[in-house]
Amino acid sequence: MNIGDVARLSGLPAKTIRYYEDIGLVSPLRSTNGYRSFRESDLHKLAFLNRARSLGFTIDDCRNLLQLYEDNSRASADVKQIAMEHLIHIDAKIDELIEMKKTLTHLVHECAGDHRPDCPILEDLATAVSGETSPKRAVSN
Amino acid sequence: MNIGDVARLSGLPAKTIRYYEDIGLVSPLRSTNGYRSFRESDLHKLAFLNRARSLGFTIDDCRNLLQLYEDNSRASADVKQIAMEHLIHIDAKIDELIEMKKTLTHLVHECAGDHRPDCPILEDLATAVSGETSPKRAVSN
């Protein structure tokens, strides 16, 4: 299979697949013409990666998950560990976003949103003690 | 005021303040020794930026908000517009994360998490049609 085929089948852009090869997540063979030649197993890996990424796992998580995936003597506890840590991250991000949403929703409701210059949103931004809503830096990933 | 002072007072790291100068968000004066010399107005801007960033506004949003902030004849509708668009973004991210959380929570509960290799999490990653939980790419920011 050429890259276009696996791109269609895995759902990943060709660019992303090349990038994944660059960083060592897949290692397709090469045809004599220099084209990448993907096996079924490569396609499976790429679909795996797409799914894992869409669940928000980092590339580093994906690397570990792939390794466990290919290790038939793995312990499911190791996989669960990665997933649970990721869940903690997700929860933290959700909390952070909900905090932002609360504050912003409040401010938006306060603001007349008309032609006049008076704006509670700007007033808040200008005067609020920063870090009230989120002591850490904003959402990272 | 030197950069250390405004860093302490605004809550932003000095590095970030220099970066904000680079991208044109603040334009402090310079002392004869080459040190940046911040006015009260610069400090206010930086605190404003810190607050806006902590609410998840992009740098580009911040640029627009700052401009409105300094324009005494602004219409509050313009500010509200930016805030409301940002709220839509936040909502989308929350939804995406909640979807991920649901899927992952389910998988984690299914997984025994012991020494055995059988793992529903890996099975899902390997077989699920990707894009079920989130048709677009994972959470961006």
Next chain:
DNA sequence: CTTTGACCTTCCAGTTGGTGGAAGCCTTAT
């Protein structure tokens, strides 16, 4: 036989929002 168009290749740069570190002034205190 050539040309068109779709694929494929590599490489370089840009994205977002900073952060880390090196090398080297400036200032103040000891």
Next chain:
DNA sequence: ATAAGGCTTCCACCAACTGGAAGGTCAAAG
């Protein structure tokens, strides 16, 4: 005199790609 701390610039790096340029390959159509 020198040490500590603050300031300067510049360059590189993070995640996870994405866009585009310049050029090779292949199959079908004229």
